[in-house]
Amino acid sequence: MSVVHRVRLPVGAAAMVEVGHRVEPAEVLATTRTPRGGMSIPVALPLRRSAADAEQFLAVRPGRTLDAGATLASDERGREVRVVEACLFLAYDRDDGSALVAPLGGSEPIVGHVRGEVVSVGAQAIEIRVAGALVAGIGGSGPAVHGELRVAVDEPGAELRAGAIDVGSTGHIVIGGSRASAETLTRARAMGVAGIVLGGVLDKELRDFEAAQARRRELAGVRGDLGVLLLEGFGKVGFDPGLFGWFRAHEGRLASLFGDLARLYVYDADAPPPRRALSVAGDRVIAHRRPHAGQGGTLVRVLDRLQASSSGVVARAGLVRFEDGHTDIVPLANLEATEPLAGD
Amino acid sequence: MVRADMAVLIDVGSAWVKAGVIARANDRWRLVAHAAQPTAWGASELRRALIDQLRVVADRRLMATLDDLFADANRIECHSARRPARAAVVAVSRELSGSTIRRAAEAAGWQVTVVVTFDDGRGLAERLATLQAADVDAWLIGGGFTGSRSPRALDAAALVASARRDGGGPVVWAGSAELADEVAHLFEPGAVSSAPNPRPDARREDPGPLRSRLAQLLRETVADEDETHLASVAFPRAVGALAGAAGMRILGVDLGARTAIRVLAEPDGGVISRVHARGGLAGAIGVPGAAGRIARLAGEAGDEAAVADLIQTLRAHPASLPETAEELAGTQAAARVQLAAIMEESSFGPVDLVIGAGRTIAAPPHPAQAARMLLDGIRPIGVTQLAVDAAALLGPLGSLADDEIGEGIASLDQDLLVPLGTAVVCRGGEIGRAAMRVTVHRSGWPSLAPIDVRVGQLQVVWLPRGAKAELTIELAAGVNLGLPRRSPRIHAVASGGAVGLMLDARGIPIGLPRRGDDRRAMLSAWRDQLHREAVPGSERVA
Numbered sequence: 055m056s057v058v059h060r061v062r063l064p065v066g067a068a069a070m071v072e073v074g075h076r077v078e079p080a081e082v083l084a085t086t087r088t089p090r091g092g093m094s095i096p097v098a099l100p101l102r103r104s105a106a107d108a109e110q111f112l113a114v115r116p117g118r119t120l121d122a123g124a125t126l127a128s129d130e131r132g133r134e135v136r137v138v139e140a141c142l143f144l145a146y147d148r149d150d151g152s153a154l155v156a157p158l159g160g161s162e163p164i165v166g167h168v169r170g171e172v173v174s175v176g177a178q179a180i181e182i183r184v185a186g187a188l189v190a191g192i193g194g195s196g197p198a199v200h201g202e203l204r205v206a207v208d209e210p211g212a213e214l215r216a217g218a219i220d221v222g223s224t225g226h227i228v229i230g231g232s233r234a235s236a237e238t239l240t241r242a243r244a245m246g247v248a249g250i251v252l253g254g255v256l257d258k259e260l261r262d263f264e265a266a267q268a269r270r271r272e273l274a275g276v277r278g279d280l281g282v283l284l285l286e287g288f289g290k291v292g293f294d295p296g297l298f299g300w301f302r303a304h305e306g307r308l309a310s311l312f313g314d315l316a317r318l319y320v321y322d323a324d325a326p327p328p329r330r331a332l333s334v335a336g337d338r339v340i341a342h343r344r345p346h347a348g349q350g351g352t353l354v355r356v357l358d359r360l361q362a363s364s365s366g367v368v369a370r371a372g373l374v375r376f377e378d379g380h381t382d383i384v385p386l387a388n389l390e391a392t393e394p395l396a397g398d
Numbered sequence: 399m400v401r402a403d404m405a406v407l408i409d410v411g412s413a414w415v416k417a418g419v420i421a422r423a424n425d426r427w428r429l430v431a432h433a434a435q436p437t438a439w440g441a442s443e444l445r446r447a448l449i450d451q452l453r454v455v456a457d458r459r460l461m462a463t464l465d466d467l468f469a470d471a472n473r474i475e476c477h478s479a480r481r482p483a484r485a486a487v488v489a490v491s492r493e494l495s496g497s498t499i500r501r502a503a504e505a506a507g508w509q510v511t512v513v514v515t516f517d518d519g520r521g522l523a524e525r526l527a528t529l530q531a532a533d534v535d536a537w538l539i540g541g542g543f544t545g546s547r548s549p550r551a552l553d554a555a556a557l558v559a560s561a562r563r564d565g566g567g568p569v570v571w572a573g574s575a576e577l578a579d580e581v582a583h584l585f586e587p588g589a590v591s592s593a594p595n596p597r598p599d600a601r602r603e604d605p606g607p608l609r610s611r612l613a614q615l616l617r618e619t620v621a622d623e624d625e626t627h628l629a630s631v632a633f634p635r636a637v638g639a640l641a642g643a644a645g646m647r648i649l650g651v652d653l654g655a656r657t658a659i660r661v662l663a664e665p666d667g668g669v670i671s672r673v674h675a676r677g678g679l680a681g682a683i684g685v686p687g688a689a690g691r692i693a694r695l696a697g698e699a700g701d702e703a704a705v706a707d708l709i710q711t712l713r714a715h716p717a718s719l720p721e722t723a724e725e726l727a728g729t730q731a732a733a734r735v736q737l738a739a740i741m742e743e744s745s746f747g748p749v750d751l752v753i754g755a756g757r758t759i760a761a762p763p764h765p766a767q768a769a770r771m772l773l774d775g776i777r778p779i780g781v782t783q784l785a786v787d788a789a790a791l792l793g794p795l796g797s798l799a800d801d802e803i804g805e806g807i808a809s810l811d812q813d814l815l816v817p818l819g820t821a822v823v824c825r826g827g828e829i830g831r832a833a834m835r836v837t838v839h840r841s842g843w844p845s846l847a848p849i850d851v852r853v854g855q856l857q858v859v860w861l862p863r864g865a866k867a868e869l870t871i872e873l874a875a876g877v878n879l880g881l882p883r884r885s886p887r888i889h890a891v892a893s894g895g896a897v898g899l900m901l902d903a904r905g906i907p908i909g910l911p912r913r914g915d916d917r918r919a920m921l922s923a924w925r926d927q928l929h930r931e932a933v934p935g936s937e938r939v940a
Contacts, residue, residue, distance in 0.1 A: 064530040065563055089560075092522045116584050117559035142526070145556035147549065154556070156522060177563065192714035257689075257706040288710035331438035331717075342715045344722055365726035366763030367719050370435070370447075387436050388718045 055325050057188040059168045061180045066119055066142075067164060069180060075172045079200040079310055082163040083172075083180050087119075089142045089156035097127050098151025100135050105151030112153070118143050119158070126153055167198035168310045168319055186307075186321040189285070189297075191251075195264050196281035196313035199227070201248035203320065205305050207231035210253065210293035211348070216241045223247045227281075227309050227318075229301045232292040232348060239263040242280055249281035249311035251301070251318060253348050254291025260284075281313035286340065291348030294340040295377060296327040296392045330391040337391035339374060341384055351376035353389065361385075404467055406448070407794035409629065410437060410477035412678075413655035413716035414757050416790035419448055419471070420810065429813040430455050432789045434757065436717035474806075476632040476793040478654065479507070482675060483616050486512040486534045488558050489573075490541030490550045493517075498596045499540045499572055502605035506612035507630055507657065507673030508536070514557065516550055529561030535619055536567050538612070539581065542574030544598040552577055559584040568619060572596055572608050591615075609672070627797045629654075634661040634671035636796030637753065639803040640814075642667045646750035650792070651740070651776065653733055653756035654678045655716035658740050662749070677740045679758060680713040682732040685739060692731045694910065695774075697921035699728030708732075726763070730771055733758045737775025738907075748780030748880045753815060755787040760816075765896035766928035769818045777906045779823050779880035781869070781890040784897075785815040817863055817895035825906040827853040827877040833903035834877060837870040838892075849901060853877070854909070856924045857901045861894035868892075869899075877903070897928060 063069070067086040071077060098108035111129045120126060120137045128134040141155040170184040204226040206218045214230030216238040224246040234242075234252055236259040242250055260282065267279050286294065293301075309320045333339050337353045354373045361371035361383055369385040376382070408417045419431040431451035435444055445468065452464055460467065485508040489496035492515040500510050512532040514525050537558050541551030551573045558569060562585075569590045571581045582590040593611040596604055617628075626632060629652070637650035641663035650661040658677025663669045674681075682688045689706035692699065699705050708728045711718070720726040754760055754772050762768050768786050772778070787793075791814055795806040807814060827833045833853045838846050840861075851857055861867055871888040873879065879888065892899050904924070911917045 062531070062533065064527070065561060066530070089523050089526045115559065116556040117562070142560055144522075144560050145553050149549065154553070156526065156560075159523075193710065256703055257710045258703040261706075287714060288707040289704075331436055332440070332443055342718050343711065343720065344725055346721075347711075362763070363719070363721040365720045365723050367721070367726065368763065369719055385719045385721065388715075388721065 055187060056170075056183050056185050057319065058173065059166070059170065059182045059184050059319065061164065061166050061168075061182065063164065063177065063179055069175045071172045071175065071180065073172055073175055076170070077166055077172060077182060078169050079167050079308075080165060083166045083182075084164040085161040086164060087140065087158035087161055090159050092144060092154050092156050094147070094150075094152040095126065095135065095137065095155055096151065097135050097146065097153050101127060101129050101133050103129070103151075106148055108151050109146050109148060112146060114143050116143055116145050120155070126155075165198075167200055167312070169308065169321055184310075184319050184321070186309075186319050187323040187325050189251075189283075189318040189320065189326050191283045191285045191316040191318070192287065193260075193284040194282050194311075194313035194316040195260060196249070196267070196279050198310065198312045199248040199279075199281040200308065200310040201225050201227045203227050203229060203301060203305050203307050203309050205229040205302055210295045210298035210350070212292075213290070214238055214250070214252065219245050219247060221245065227251060227311050229298075229305075233290045235259055236262045236266075239280065239282065240266065243267070247280060249283065249313065251283045251285065251311070253284075253286045253293035254289055255282070255284055256290070257288045281311040283311055283313055283316060283318050286348045287342055289344070289347060292350075293348070294327070294392055295350040296338060296394065300324075300326045328393045330393070333372065333386060333389045333391040335372070338394060339389040339391055341374070341376075341388055342390065343385075343388045346374075346376065346382065346384060346388075349376045349378070350392070353391070354381070356386065357383065404471040406468070406471050406473050407789075407791050408444075408473060408475040409790040409793040410475065411629070411654050411757075412478045412657075413437060415439075415444060416757070417444055417448060418789045418791055418794075419452060419468075420813075426811075427809040427813075429789055429791070429810065434761065434790070438717065474794040474797060476627050476629045476797040478629050478657065482509040482656070483507065483536070483619065484509050484511045484534045485536045485538055485612075486510075486514070486529060486532045486558075487538045487540075488514045488529065488554045489539065490516050490548065490554055494600065495540040495542075495551075495573065495597050498603050498605055499538050499608065502572075502596055502609045503538055503612055504675050504677075505605070505672040506609045507616050507675050508612060509675040516554070525557060526561055529557060532561070534567060536615060537562060537569045538572060539569065540572040540595070540597065542577060542595070543600065544574060544595050545576065546574055547576050548574060552580060555581040555584050565589075568615060570608075570611065570615065613673070629793045630657070630659055630671070630673045632796030633659050633755065633793045634663070634669050634796070635800075636792040636803060636807070637661040638663040638667060638669035639796070640753075640792075640807055641665055641669075643804055643807060644751070647748075648751045648753060649746065649749045649776070649778070650753040650755065651737060651759070651772075652787075652793070653736060653754070653759050655712075656680050658736060658756075660740050662746050672740070674740045677736055678756075679729070679732055679736065680716050682709045682736055683713050685735065688732070688735060692728060692735055694917065695734060695921075696727040696731035697918045697925075699724050699731060704728075729758060730762065730767055733771050734775040737771065738777075741776055749778060749782055751783045751785060752776060752778050753785050753787055753792070755790065755792060760786040760788050760790065764929065765816070765818055766925075769821075769897040769900065770925065770928055772818070773821055773823070773900065773902060774908060777823060777908070778821060779825060779906060781871075781879065781892065782821050782823070783893050784818040784821055784895065784900075786818060787814075788816040789813070817893060819861055819895035819897040819899055820892035821900040821902055822869065822871060822879070822890075822892075823902045823906070824873060824877050824879050827874055827903070827905075829854050829909065832874045834874065834901070835872040836901055838899065839868040839870070840865065851901045851903045853903050853905065854920075855901075855903050856927050858897065858927055858930070859899040859901065861892060861898040863895050865894035866891055867894070867899065900928070 433447040542548030
């Protein structure tokens with residue numbers, strides 16, 4: 055199977071690849087030159103005109119990029135104002151007759167972080183067909199990272215402990231369980247783990263960790279952030295057992311994790327267990343709300359009449375036998391059906 | 399609509415779809431079936447749920463043809479916008495031009511994803527990089543007071559010109575009019591349109607014309623569908639028609655999963671509506687300090703960390719339902735916080751009727767919970783009827799042609815809204831002291847002793863649906879109902895409902911004790927007061 059990944063390009067980026075090109079996760083797809091701080095260039099003075107008159111002789115509009123030596127303004131008498139280095143023309147000041155420009159820094163690479171074939175190259179984006187599976191989450195944090203998958207918990211409901219992160223996890227995308235504390239996330243980053251995939255995490259712990267990452271970047275200028283992908287819910291929420299089994303089956307495969315986009319690409323992988331919003335009797339299901347959040351089970355029967363849950367909310371509901379052996383009535387709106395994989 | 403004997407009214411929300419079947423029986427249109435389900439379940443499941451209900455209530459002779467009747471029924475539908483419209487705001491000052499433009503944009507239904515101002519602490523390079531990375535549908539620029547030529551405002555426009563691609567979405571200049579031509583000159587022809595300056599000077603805000611311009615732009619650029627079927631258009635139209643027909647001043651609030659709509663409709667047909675792009679339940683996550691505030695307001699939803707997880711869950715799984723009492727309390731407190739946020743923008747004075755719509759408000763387990771969300775979130779000062787659009791009929795009715803909306807509203811009469819009762823909300827006074835004395839006269843009933851309500855108290859008097867009562871309200875010194883007092887005694891008429899007559903002297907905003915135990919005790923007492931006097935089972939809010 056394959057999916058298309060879109061890499062957005064900033065204004066002025068120059069593509070380095072063509073359609074049909076095969077790219078690796080660390081490969082540069084395009085380059086961009088980021089503007090540095092602004093500086094003023096006199097325009098009226100070299101043209102020997104008043105500040106207001108000189109504006110009509112500008113050769114470019116604000117927002118245009120000028121190469122080194124390009125003409126910024128020229129008049130009919132042959133007088134010219136040129137820029138000495140590549141810059142972005144920002145504005146013209148009518149009061150003092152100068153132009154505000156932002157010199158451009160050196161070329162910075164735009165890395166795709168995915169492996170695949172370039173299928174389109176445009177001014178706004180480059181699209182890459184990825185041979186593999188896409189796992190979409192409900193939230194995440196951190197930049198794009200890539201590494202091999204490594205399962206670090208024994209069962210889908212287990213918490214990912216700091217002790218489970220060792221030197222063997224360095225450079226990997228670690229598959230955790232129902233939760234990882236801020237301490238675990240911090241240790242993972244310190245050990246050079248590329249990313250972590252979790253069933254759930256406490257929102258507060260994720261925010262605390264994000265704040266620590268941000269401070270680390272600001273104060274120490276340290277990069278190498280950890281990508282986090284959240285698959286099921288917030289709080290202590292286990293993995294869907296079927297999906298956990300799928301990750302086990304694909305341990306060791308290369309994957310790209312986009313925390314901010316809540317996406318994970320696993321290369322050369324079969325599709326993960328698909329999901330359906332409406333469950334029917336006999337389906338394997340995953341529950342999304344407390345007290346069953348993250349628990350998997352089987353929908354034994356859809357009840358004929360509307361049912362009130364302990365909150366008093368009345369809704370269509372079904373009887374679910376959870377994998378820990380207990381049964382309960384759960385609103386169908388809180389269940390998602392997960393299709394079994396071949397061989398299940 | 400009246401040409402058929404059956405019609406299906408459907409409100410397709412971003413998370414839930416609500417549908418009602420109305421049919422003519424004995425020359426009267428009645429709501430005969432109603433279903434609500436996650437939108438992702440699809441049309442065939444909705445159809446099945448409605449037909450199952452029809453089989454219970456329909457005449458036996460129709461059983462064999464129910465499927466055909468349903469298939470042939472008129473479909474009257476409204477829906478939420480398919481995707482949110484995103485805007486970038488670039489302005490001189492965060493507190494003045496920036497915040498005014500941002501609020502105007504959000505009130506017009508835009509989701510503001512990027513804000514750059516010259517006092518945001520970032521350097522030029524970082525601002526440019528932020529704007530170059532922005533993926534937005536429109537650019538809003540502002541700054542400079544009326545009559546001035548602020549160079550910083552022109553710099554803001556130049557910043558956008560530097561970061562935006564040609565053809566990269568419309569640009570709205572909402573700054574000093576004196577700079578409009580120069581700003582237009584920075585962009586390709588036709589890219590820029592001007593709106594009146596929403597911040598004409600440092601002390602005055604006039605966001606109305608900009609909001610209207612942005613609402614129009616939203617329809618032009620993003621909602622390429624028939625706009626009368628958009629819930630943001632249809633719901634206000636229906637509330638406006640209802641206000642005209644009833645001769646009432648009506649406030650309608652529709653709190654959805656993603657967005658919220660607020661409508662103020664006057665008896666003369668005037669309607670002012672706002673779409674709050676992040677005003678829905680999922681938007682609670684974007685309100686600074688929301689988790690702490692909701693935890694304090696809910697009382698029983700758990701600690702701040704648990705509430706933070708809950709409001710993230712509302713964003714991640716918007717079609718799911720609260721199963722535990724704690725999650726329900728947290729969800730309803732989040733609704734109160736969101737209602738309060740969308741009411742903050744402008745004061746509207748007393749209204750005759752407040753209508754709550756959206757699943758969380760209009761279909762809670764108990765009508766008292768709906769009343770509490772409206773009372774606490776909106777704080778409708780004065781004497782106000784409260785009702786909910788339990789069957790979600792207003793949106794679909796508002797998508798009809800102008801001359802048919804009133805007919806539809808009149809036809810459904812008693813089935814249109816579920817009345818919760820009447821609230822008397824006062825403000826002022828000192829905590830613990832008398833706020834108001836209310837005498838309730840009901841014709842044919844023995845007179846009740848006057849009810850004394852102290853500041854900080856909420857009392858409920860049983861007044862069932864269909865019943866009316868005459869009220870004589872005597873206010874204590876320093877207490878008012880939002881209008882100049884012309885006499886020591888105020889006379890008003892109260893209509894009954896599922897909750898009754900609510901006498902609310904808790905102030906605006908509601909004051910809560912600092913100590914956690916005291917606060918929880920007070921919140922429980924208010925909740926119990928509303929629940930105790932309501933008559934469960936006499937009205938069904940579902």
